[in-house]
Amino acid sequence: MKVRILLKSYLQLIFQDFWYLTMLFAIIVFGLTADHLLDIDPIKKYSLLLIGSFFLSLFATMNLYHNDSHQNKYLKQKVASYWADTLSQFLVALIINIFSGILIFIFSLILNRNVLLDTVGILTLIAVGFLGSSIATLFKTQWNRHTSLGQVGVLVFVYLALSGSVIDLLSYVEWVLPPLSKIIVTLQSKPSIPQLLPITGQTFLYGLVLFAISSLIYLPKKMH
Amino acid sequence: MKLISVNDLSLQNNGYFAFKHVAFSLSQNEIIGINGDNGSGKTQLLEAIANYQTPDSGTIEYTPGVRIGYLPQANPQVVDQTVTKYLEDIRKISKNLAVRKEQLQGMITFLGVSPYLNQPVRQLSIGLRRRVDFLAAVAGHPNVLLLDEPFAFQSNKTIKNMLSLMQDLKKNGSGIILSATSFDKEISQYLDTDYFLADNKMTKIESTTNKELKCQLIFSVHPNSVAVTSDIERYIASNLHNTVKLDIPLALKDAMVEKMTRLNYRLEEVLRDES
Numbered sequence: 357m358k359v360r361i362l363l364k365s366y367l368q369l370i371f372q373d374f375w376y377l378t379m380l381f382a383i384i385v386f387g388l389t390a391d392h393l394l395d396i397d398p399i400k401k402y403s404l405l406l407i408g409s410f411f412l413s414l415f416a417t418m419n420l421y422h423n424d425s426h427q428n429k430y431l432k433q434k435v436a437s438y439w440a441d442t443l444s445q446f447l448v449a450l451i452i453n454i455f456s457g458i459l460i461f462i463f464s465l466i467l468n469r470n471v472l473l474d475t476v477g478i479l480t481l482i483a484v485g486f487l488g489s490s491i492a493t494l495f496k497t498q499w500n501r502h503t504s505l506g507q508v509g510v511l512v513f514v515y516l517a518l519s520g521s522v523i524d525l526l527s528y529v530e531w532v533l534p535p536l537s538k539i540i541v542t543l544q545s546k547p548s549i550p551q552l553l554p555i556t557g558q559t560f561l562y563g564l565v566l567f568a569i570s571s572l573i574y575l576p577k578k579m580h
Numbered sequence: 581m582k583l584i585s586v587n588d589l590s591l592q593n594n595g596y597f598a599f600k601h602v603a604f605s606l607s608q609n610e611i612i613g614i615n616g617d618n619g620s621g622k623t624q625l626l627e628a629i630a631n632y633q634t635p636d637s638g639t640i641e642y643t644p645g646v647r648i649g650y651l652p653q654a655n656p657q658v659v660d661q662t663v664t665k666y667l668e669d670i671r672k673i674s675k676n677l678a679v680r681k682e683q684l685q686g687m688i689t690f691l692g693v694s695p696y697l698n699q700p701v702r703q704l705s706i707g708l709r710r711r712v713d714f715l716a717a718v719a720g721h722p723n724v725l726l727l728d729e730p731f732a733f734q735s736n737k738t739i740k741n742m743l744s745l746m747q748d749l750k751k752n753g754s755g756i757i758l759s760a761t762s763f764d765k766e767i768s769q770y771l772d773t774d775y776f777l778a779d780n781k782m783t784k785i786e787s788t789t790n791k792e793l794k795c796q797l798i799f800s801v802h803p804n805s806v807a808v809t810s811d812i813e814r815y816i817a818s819n820l821h822n823t824v825k826l827d828i829p830l831a832l833k834d835a836m837v838e839k840m841t842r843l844n845y846r847l848e849e850v851l852r853d854e855s
Contacts, residue, residue, distance in 0.1 A: 357672050368660055433630060433648070434673055434720065545695045 358435045362444035365431060369423040370452055372542055376416040379455050383408040387464035399547040402477065403540050409481045410517070410536055413453055413488035418499075418510070420448070421492065425499040442571045449489035449567075455483035459522065472550045478553050480539065483559040487534055490566035496574070535559045559567050581608050583646050584629065586785045589638035591624055598624035600780045602638070604773075606724065606755040611746060611770055613778050614759040616777030617811050623653050625777070626726045629757070647677065649722030653729050655713050661699035663693060667715055674720035684719055690741050691715065707733035714742060725749060731767070743770050757780040762814035765846045776832075778797035778811065785829050788846075790804065791809050795833055795852050797826045806843050812836065823848075 370376050386408065390401045432441060461467060461478045468474070469515045491513045498506020513534060520526050520533030530538065539555050585605040591598045606612055614622050627633045629640060630650045659666050667688070671678045679687070687695055691711050696704060701712055710733055715726060725746070730808040732738045735848035746756055747770065763771065801822040808816070808824070815836070817825040824845060828836050830852075837847055 357669075357675075361669050361673065365657075368658075372658065427658060429632065430650065430652050430655055431657055432634070433650055434670055434716070 358440035359436050359444050360439055361445070362431075362435060363447055366420060366424070366430060366444055366448040367451070369420050369427065370416060370448065372423065373419070375419050376412070376452065377494055379412045379415065380459065383412060383456075383460055384463045387460060391465065397547075398464075399543055399549075401464065402466055402549065403543050405460055406481060406484045406496050406536070406539060406543075407518075409453075409456060409460055409485045410488040412456060413449070413485035414492050414510070414514070415488075416452060417449060417489040417492035418496075421496040422499050438570075438574075442574075445493060446567055449486060449493065453482045453485035453489060457485055466549075470550075476550045476556065480549070480559070482558045483556045483563065484536060484539065486563040487536060487559050487566075490563035490570070491517070491534065493570045494566050494573075496570070535562055581643065582606070583608060583643050585641040586629065587639045587641070589625075589628065589635050591621075591628055591635045593624075597621075597780045599777065599782060602782045603683065604775065604782065604784070606757060608723070608753045608755055609750055610772045611750055611756045611758065613768070613771040613774040614757065614777055614782070615762055615774070616703055617809070618761060620777045621780065622777055623728055625782075626650070626757065626759055627652075627730050630726055634708065646724050647674070647720065647722045647799060649717040649720055649725045651710075651714050651717040651725075651727045651730055655709070661701060662698050663701055663704070663712055664697045665690075667719055668710065670716045671719040677721055679716065679719055684715070687715055687718065688743060691738060691746065697742045705733075710734070718745065723754045725754055727756065727758050729760050730758060740765070743767065744780075746770065761810065764814070785831055794827060795830050795850055797828060797836060797840070797847065798849040798851070799824045799826070799840050800848050802844055802846065804844045808840075808843060812843075814837060 383405065387401065387405055390396060390404070391398075394401075396404075429549070435441065457478050460481055461474070464477075464509050466473075466477060491510060495506040495509040498504075499508065517534035517536040518528070519537055520530055520535070521537040526533060535555055539552060539559065542552060542555060543549070583606050587603055589602045589656050590600045602625060604612070614625065616622050624633055630648055661669070667684060668681075671681070671684055678684075686802040688697070692712070693708065693711055693715065696708060701709060704712065710730070714727070714730060717727070727746075730742060734742070743766075746758075750756060758767075758771070760767075763774070768774065775782050775783050796817065801824060812826070815828045815832075817827045819825075824840075826836060826840075833850070840847070
């Protein structure tokens with residue numbers, strides 16, 4: 357019951373100011389028109405869609421926590437369950453990323469009869485979006501107590517996510533960096549979407565670990 | 581039995597104290613009133629008790645099993661659900677500890693919210709939304725009820741009904757803390773203990789309820805007298821023919837005389853209420 361109430365409230369917050377839907381629609385339009393406008397091949401377009409999906413989820417989730425910090429303070433006192441709240445945040449990230457991943461892929465014109473390609477294509481979009489949501493969750497303190505720390509944290513993680521596999525210096529610690537750039541680099545060196553499956557798994561796992569760390573970091577010290 | 585003990589609690593925001601060294605306790609079957617001027621720290625104190633603010637020093641001890649229902653001064657939540665759906669969801673959160681569905685229905689009718697049950701909460705007027713928030717605070721059947729300015733935007737009839745519901749909760753073992761800029765005589769009758777929050781300090785008003793000792797101060801108005809401040813205004817019994825009469829608890833006599841003298845009113849007479 358508690359999870360259902362919070363989930364409903366979070367979904368309302370996501371769709372409340374049309375920010376998420378507008379961004380999603382813009383990415384869908386890009387997927388539909390990029391071939392003609394930019395004259396790029398499907399792999400390059402898919403790479404750009406992955407980056408778009410990452411930022412869509414990052415900003416949508418940050419916006420969710422921003423609205424949440426303003427509006428849901430007293431609802432949470434009534435619910436009085438930290439773990440129900442944490443689970444609801446995880447579920448809402450999962451739901452919006454599944455929703456946007458499927459829509460972005462369907463309208464990207466990459467969809468074909470190769471089921472493996474379609475499945476991995478959608479899963480990678482979802483995983484990359486989930487990674488964006490998990491970074492926003494890790495630094496949700498930017499909307500509460502530690503504004504600067506949260507903002508700097510997001511900037512550092514976004515930088516590492518985009519450049520981790522590009523900068524030689526970071527190659528030794530590549531496994532601890534958000535694997536977005538690894539996906540993009542892999543896609544450019546071996547232009548086939550199905551071979552992304554292992555990195556997709558790694559990305560999803562990375563997001564899960566960030567969610568788990570967040571849930572422990574924000575664990576309240578005193579509860580009723 | 582004590583429900584909450586507040587010990588030497590202090591809270592500051594950006595270097596300014598909201599309140600300092602506040603200490604009091606709330607027991608079962610007790611209604612506490614906290615009044616004070618705007619910005620005196622009442623809301624911050626209630627938020628600290630409800631766990632929204634972390635105090636800088638001091639402790640709040642909650643007796644195990646305490647469940648808090650809180651009516652905030654302003655609820656920023658945008659609720660798209662209808663009143664029925666929203667209140668039912670809130671009631672269900674507390675599962676079997678909550679008031680029964682029929683009881684909630686009775687309270688909804690009692691507070692005059694019945695005609696608005698199928699309207700989304702966000703479309704209601706401020707006064708009605710506050711009534712819905714009040715119902716949401718009591719729907720979980722809390723044993724500690726914190727009410728921040730509960731009577732704002734309400735008619736006399738609604739205030740009476742709210743007080744009657746609070747009295748019922750009190751009889752059933754709950755402790756209630758009310759905060760408001762001022763309490764009129766009728767509300768004061770329901771208070772077991774009254775505190776006054778001013779200059780960051782909370783002082784107990786020894787006698788506020790019908791058990792109290794009162795006195796009447798009579799002041800003459802002079803050309804250089806300035807308007808009385810809001811914390812004095814609530815005690816004015818009459819203000820006619822250049823004479824201001826204040827009905828105050830006896831404990832406040834000296835402080836009130838000093839304040840009025842500072843505002844250039846001259847004390848003419850002190851009448852003790854012997855009733």
